[in-house]
Amino acid sequence: MSATESYLDKDFVVADADCRIRREDNLMAYEMQGGDFKRIPQGSHIRIDAVRVVPTGSNGQLIFGHAILNGTPVGWTSTRNLEGRFVNETLGEVAPEAGASRYGPNAAWSRGKYIGQKTLVSIVDVSLHVERIALETLDAYVRLVDAARADGVSVAINSAFRSYAEQKILYxxxxxxxxGYNxxxxxxxxxxxxxxxxxIPVAGAAGHPVYDWLTRHAPDHGFVRTVSGEPWHWEYRPADAAQAVAxxxxxxxxIA
Ligand SMILES: [Zn+2]
Structure with a gap:
């Protein structure tokens, strides 16, 4: 089991009828076979044993998985071709480097003060981009997602940890x-x-199935709303969540 590389433990079903294999040396190009694209048949159950993230354009990313079919490697394909599209899969840990600066990619801040380095975990967001969350929140987040799924509700994120540099760009x-800047x-x-x-995207909040589910169950998993007017913004605060449950x-x- 690998919580920080969740895809290693799973079977994925090929959902797309046109699930093409990419070239190992150039993931933006396709492998050919017998004068046609090489494909994995729709409905196949595959394993993914490696992932590569390829930046595209200004802010885009494509995520590719190395597919194994019946124990045989068949090549790289877009994870968008798979059932679930890789949303909420974790893609590995990002540990702080020794001596990393307070402005570095793992540096955490709170209320204007540097509070130390965090080990982060890469995770696929609702737009199929890679976000990072703190490792210490991963288990709770996975439990939240799994509990929602068991109730037929799809919880995913569209923003999580931000580095100082990333926040500076937004600011x-x-x-x-x-x-495009709010x-x-x-x-x-x-x-x-x-x-x-x-x-967590909740559209118009009350009445939206994700929001309504969160209001009923998120505190049981350690999550609470903490910002007035931001129904999408939830924080992992176990003590505050326990109080909210009480x-x-x-x-x-x-909070309004
Ligand atoms: Zn937020």
Missing amino acids: DGFQHHLP KAAKPGSSNHQSGIAFD DNTFKVPG
Whole structure:
């Protein structure tokens, strides 16, 4: 079992009728076979024994898995071809480097103060991009996702841990009114830098199946709402969640 490389433990079903094999030396190109694309048949059960993430364009990413069919390697294919599309699969740990700076990729901040280095885990978000969450939150998040799935509800994230540099880009974009940038906290002050924040898409909140499920069950798994007016923003705060359960709510006090 590998919690931080979840895909290693699973069977995946090929959902796409046109599941093409990519070239090992160039994942943007296809392998040919007998004058046609080489494909894995729809409905096949495969294993994935390795993953590669390829950046595309300005902000895009494609995730490829190395497929094993009936014990035989058949090559690389897009994980979008698979049932579940790899959402919530973990792709490995990202440990802080020795002597890493407070502005480095694993540096956590809270309320303007550096609070130390976090081991992070790469995880696939709802848009099929790779996010990072703090390793210490992984088990709780997986339990939340599994419990929701058992109730027929798909919980996924669209933003989680942010480094100082990433928050600075968001803040600068906001300050300069750049298109596509929303209100953002100063670098060091975003609650997404501490390693406990998860943005979970809930559309219009109340009435949306994900939101309604979270309001009923998230505190049982250690998650609570912590920001007024941000129904998508949940934090892993076991003590506050236990209090919320006792108080029959899903928010920390004072949140609208
Ligand atoms: Zn948030």
